[in-house]
Amino acid sequence: MQFKRTDVLVIGSGLSGLFASLVLAERGLKVLIVTKEEIDISNSHVAQGGIATVIDLHQDSFQKHIEDTITAGAGLNRRDAVDFFVKRGPETIESLRGLGVHFSTRDDGNLDLGWEGGHTERRVVHAGDITGNELISVLKERVVKDRRITIWQHHTAIDLITTRKFTLAAENRAVGAYVLTQEGAVITVEAGAVLLATGGCGKVYLYTSNPDVATGDGVAIGFRAGVPAVNMEMVQFHPTILYHEKVRSMLLSEALRGEGGILRTRDGRTFMEKYHPMKSLAPRDVTARAIDHELKKRGDDFVLLDMTMLDPDFIVNRFPNLFKKCFDAGIDMRRDPIPVVPAAHYMCGGLQCSPEGTTCVPGLFVAGEVAHTGLHGANRLASNSLLEAAVMARYAAEEIVRWQAAPKDAVGPLPLWNEEGVSDSEENVVVKQNWDEIRHCMWNYVGIVRSDRRLERALKRISLIKQEITEYYWNFKVTRDLLELRNITLVAEIIVRSAMKRKESRGLHYNTDHPQKLADAHDTELSPEELLG
Numbered sequence: 317m318q319f320k321r322t323d324v325l326v327i328g329s330g331l332s333g334l335f336a337s338l339v340l341a342e343r344g345l346k347v348l349i350v351t352k353e354e355i356d357i358s359n360s361h362v363a364q365g366g367i368a369t370v371i372d373l374h375q376d377s378f379q380k381h382i383e384d385t386i387t388a389g390a391g392l393n394r395r396d397a398v399d400f401f402v403k404r405g406p407e408t409i410e411s412l413r414g415l416g417v418h419f420s421t422r423d424d425g426n427l428d429l430g431w432e433g434g435h436t437e438r439r440v441v442h443a444g445d446i447t448g449n450e451l452i453s454v455l456k457e458r459v460v461k462d463r464r465i466t467i468w469q470h471h472t473a474i475d476l477i478t479t480r481k482f483t484l485a486a487e488n489r490a491v492g493a494y495v496l497t498q499e500g501a502v503i504t505v506e507a508g509a510v511l512l513a514t515g516g517c518g519k520v521y522l523y524t525s526n527p528d529v530a531t532g533d534g535v536a537i538g539f540r541a542g543v544p545a546v547n548m549e550m551v552q553f554h555p556t557i558l559y560h561e562k563v564r565s566m567l568l569s570e571a572l573r574g575e576g577g578i579l580r581t582r583d584g585r586t587f588m589e590k591y592h593p594m595k596s597l598a599p600r601d602v603t604a605r606a607i608d609h610e611l612k613k614r615g616d617d618f619v620l621l622d623m624t625m626l627d628p629d630f631i632v633n634r635f636p637n638l639f640k641k642c643f644d645a646g647i648d649m650r651r652d653p654i655p656v657v658p659a660a661h662y663m664c665g666g667l668q669c670s671p672e673g674t675t676c677v678p679g680l681f682v683a684g685e686v687a688h689t690g691l692h693g694a695n696r697l698a699s700n701s702l703l704e705a706a707v708m709a710r711y712a713a714e715e716i717v718r719w720q721a722a723p724k725d726a727v728g729p730l731p732l733w734n735e736e737g738v739s740d741s742e743e744n745v746v747v748k749q750n751w752d753e754i755r756h757c758m759w760n761y762v763g764i765v766r767s768d769r770r771l772e773r774a775l776k777r778i779s780l781i782k783q784e785i786t787e788y789y790w791n792f793k794v795t796r797d798l799l800e801l802r803n804i805t806l807v808a809e810i811i812v813r814s815a816m817k818r819k820e821s822r823g824l825h826y827n828t829d830h831p832q833k834l835a836d837a838h839d840t841e842l843s844p845e846e847l848l849g
C-alpha cells in the first residue's frame with residue numbers, strides 16, 4: 317500500500333492519543349492511529365503517581381491547585397491555561413471513570429487521594445502505583461474494539477504534508493503525513509486533520525526515565541511544519557530514578573516521598589533541609605539540583621531514598637508494584653534505603669498551541685507532552701501532566717470535529733514519497749555514533765546545571781552532527797533509527813538555543829553565569845524560520 321485516506325490521523329498512542337481517538341470515533345469520525353511500537357509503549361503507560369485534580373472541596377480548592385501550579389512553575393505559567401486545566405480536572409476524571417478506568421478508593425467508597433511533592437493538599441487521583449497501566453489498558457481495550465478506529469503499530473510518522481510546502485492550495489494547512497512501515501516502505505496518509513500526540517523527548521539525554529519511543533519526534537515534526545517551540549530549555553529531571561547496574565529507567569514515584577520517604581546521603585545524613593523548607597517534599601527542580609550538588613560535592617554516584625521508618629505493611633500495600641520491582645532488583649524497601657539518581661523525565665516546553673490544542677497551522681492539532689500550553693511554566697507540578705494530556709485529548713478532539721465540519725478548498729492528489737536516487741545505508745555505525753554523541757553532549761553540557769560556555773560547546777557539536785545527518789537523510793533510505801536521530805538532533809538544538817536565549821535562572825533552567833531570576837517572566841520562543849531558514 318502506498319496511499320491511505322482517513323478523516324483524522326492520530327500520531328501516538330499514549331493517554332492523549334488514545335483518549336482523543338475514542339472521542340473522535342464517538343463523534344462519527346474515522347481515525348487512523350499510528351504508533352512506533354506496540355500500542356501500549358508510551359510514557360503514559362509507565363506513569364505511576366496519578367492525576368492531580370481537586371476532588372475534596374472541603375479541604376482543597378481550585379485556587380490552591382492553581383497557586384501550587386504557579387509556585388512550582390516559578391511564575392512562567394500562563395494563568396488562563398492553569399485555570400483551564402485545573403477547573404476541567406474533575407469532569408475529566410469522571411469521563412475516564414465512565415470509560416471504565418478504576419481509580420483507587422477508600423473504604424467509604426470515595427477516591428483515595430495521594431500527596432506528592434509541591435502540592436499543599438492531597439489531590440492525586442491514582443490507581444495504586446500503576447496509574448498509567450490502568451489508564452492505557454482500559455483505553456486500549458476500547459480503541460481496539462472500535463470499528464471506526466484503525467491502528468498501525470510499528471509505524472513511524474516521518475513528516476507532515478502541508479499544502480504550503482507542496483504548493484497544493486493557496487491557504488496553508490496540514491493534509492496528512494508520510495509514515496514509515498516496519499518493513500521500510502513509506503505510505504502517504506491523507507487526512508482531514510492531524511493530531512500530534514507523540515509525547516516527550518527524554519531520549520535526548522543519556523539518562524532518562526522515559527521509554528525508547530520518547531525521541532521528541534512530534535516537536536521536530538511540528539517545528540519543521542512551521543509551529544514555533546516554546547520554553548524548550550525547561551527539561552524536568554526526575555530526582556529519583558533507581559541507581560542499579562542492571563535495571564534501567566526505573567522511576568521511584570514522587571509519592572514515595574509524599575508518603576514519608578526521606579532523602580539521605582550515602583552516610584545516612586539528611587540534606588534537603590539545606591535546600592528547601594519542604595525538605596524531602598521540595599519541588600522536583602530543587603530536589604534534583606540538590607542531589608546533583610551533593611553528588612558532585614561528595615563524588616558519590618547516588619543518594620538514598622529511605623522508607624525504612626514507615627510501617628512495612630503500609631509500604632507493601634500502598635506501593636505493591638514498586639515494592640516488587642525493587643525486591644526483584646535485590647532491594648527490600650522495608651529494610652534497605654533505595655539508591656537513586658536524577659534523570660531526564662519531562663519536557664515542560666513544546667509546540668506553541670492553545671489549551672484546546674490548536675496550532676498556527678490549520679488542520680494540525682497537538683495534545684499532551686508535545687504541547688506547550690502554558691500550564692507548567694518553568695517546572696511541572698507533579699501529576700499535572702496526565703491532567704494536561706487527558707483534558708487536552710477531549711478538547712482537541714472537539715476542535716477537530718469543528719474543523720472537519722468547516723468548508724475547505726479541495727487539494728489535488730498528495731505527492732507520494734520520493735525515493736529517487738537514494739540507496740540502502742551500509743554505514744549504520746554513523747547513526748549509532750551520532751546518537752551516543754548527542755545524548756552524552758546533552759547530559760554533560762545541557763543538564764541540570766548549565767553555563768554559557770557549556771551551551772556554546774554543545775551547540776558547536778550539535779551543529780556538526782546536524783550537517784552530517786542532513787546529508788545522510790537525503791542520500792539514504794530512511795530507517796526508524798535515522799528518523800529518530802534526525803529528530804533528537806533538531807530537538808537538542810532547539811533546547812540549547814532556547815537555553816542560550818534565557819539570560820536568567822528560573823525553575824528548571826539553572827545557568828551559573830546568570831544565577832538571578834529576572835523580575836518579569838518571559839517565554840523563550842524559537843521560530844522555525846530562525847533555525848531552518
Ligand SMILES: Cc1cc2nc3c(=O)[nH]c(=O)nc-3n(C[C@H](O)[C@H](O)[C@H](O)COP(=O)(O)OP(=O)(O)OC[C@H]3O[C@@H](n4cnc5c(N)ncnc54)[C@H](O)[C@@H]3O)c2cc1C
Pocket residue numbers: 327328329330331332333350351352353355357358359360361362363364365366367368447448471472473474513514515516525526527529530531533534567661662683684685686698699700701702703705
Ligand atoms: C516513568 C514515568 C512516570 C510518570 N508518572 C507520572 C504521573 O504519575 N503523573 C503524571 O501526571 N505524569 C507522569 N509522567 C508523565 C506522563 O506520563 C506523560 O507526560 C504523559 O503520559 C504524556 O502522554 P502523551 O499522550 O502526551 O505521550 P506518551 O504517553 O508518551 O505517548 C506518546 C506516543 O507517541 C508515539 N510516537 C512518538 N513519536 C512517534 C512517531 N514519530 N510516529 C508514531 N508514533 C510516535 C509513541 O510510540 C507513544 O505511543 C510520568 C512519566 C514517566 C516517564
